[in-house]
Amino acid sequence: MEDPNLMKRTFQVFILILALGGLRLTAQPTHPDPQTLAIGAKAPDFRLTGTDGRAWSFKDFDRHRLVIVVFSCNHCPTAQAYEDRLIRVCLDYQAKGVGMVMISPNSPKALNLAEMGYTDVGDTLEDMKIRAKDKQFPFPYLYDGDDQKTSLAYGPVATPHVFIFDEKRLLQYAGRVDEQEKPGSGKAEDLRKALDALLAGKKPMPAMTKVFGCSIKWAWKDEYTKQLYREWAELPVNLEPIDLAAVKQTLANSSKKLRLINVWATWCAPCTAEFPELVKTDRMYRGRDFEFVSISADKADKRDRALEFLKKNQASNKNYIFTGESVYPLIEMIDPAWQGALPYTLIVEPGGKIVYRCQGMVDPLALRKFIVEHPLIGRYY
16 A cells, blocks of 8 residues: 555655756747738838848838838749749839839758759858849848748748738738749739739739748748758668679669769769768759769779768768779760769760760759759759
8 A cells, every 4th residue: 555645755855846947847939830911010120131232121112102022932943933923023013113022031940951852052141142143133132041030020921922011011912923833824913913903092802812832941940850861861871883784774864863973982082072062962852853873983892981981971872883893994884075084973864865964073053053954853843
């Protein structure tokens, strides 16, 4: 039979521990999803850095009759699908007193490589500068990825999400650009309709629409990214032998995927320097019709060293080590245009056509831009 006095003393000790803070049973702080700004609400001010290097605030748009605030980003395929339409709206309406600003709400810390399969750049400010230059945006493109205070105040749901403010800087429209995501299928009808109504002194109908696109990458929602990277780190890394016949078969590419092939060696400093970027590229596009194959030109007795390097870089792609006595037949088999210097990188289409070749270190950005703009991959759904 249990001693009631012992149970009482145990309970008293437990209470004492709680009082002294020895046990922390308080719930971890949570971050509720931000609420989208209500129609009729005053525009929250901001002070954000743009891709042009200057700080922008809402007051910089005082001369405009209407102001469009668009929350968008680099990596999202839906956001990219609407870029040209937003550019066209900006140019078509600027003479009518309409200003536009685009804000990237995403925290780069919460964006993982698997979510970058439709882009060549991420969502950092430096990446935004690249995209702004490529697209020649006629409006400011601002970064809110550090504290996300502006995005929290406006409450965008997805990218892109549009907010239109009137002369008094009261919200009159919030929602989609149009309902046709595929480029060329829509002309920003919903956005234009709302602007035309406001310019005519009328209220947009409807004043609010649902939006479709990539979710906002809030800084506190990074557990999936952490878990994904842990899973990637645990994937097996292999290094299999490959002879000339198998090299020929690899180059023939009977798959339906765009195949990136990199020939490297552990003794080659440029090879080992560029390899982490190739692994990163693989992680970006491995969910698409894409695969990365590496072929080590190390001698067979250096296999363990090559495998150790691959494991260090978590290279869970297909990895081979050439088994031939001489590398010269390998050079001719890989590409007659190759002069033999390492590293050497190819992209081979299904059917074996070489569409990209680089002797020496690749430019990671140029490589990814080539991949994402290839018809087999693409920036859109």
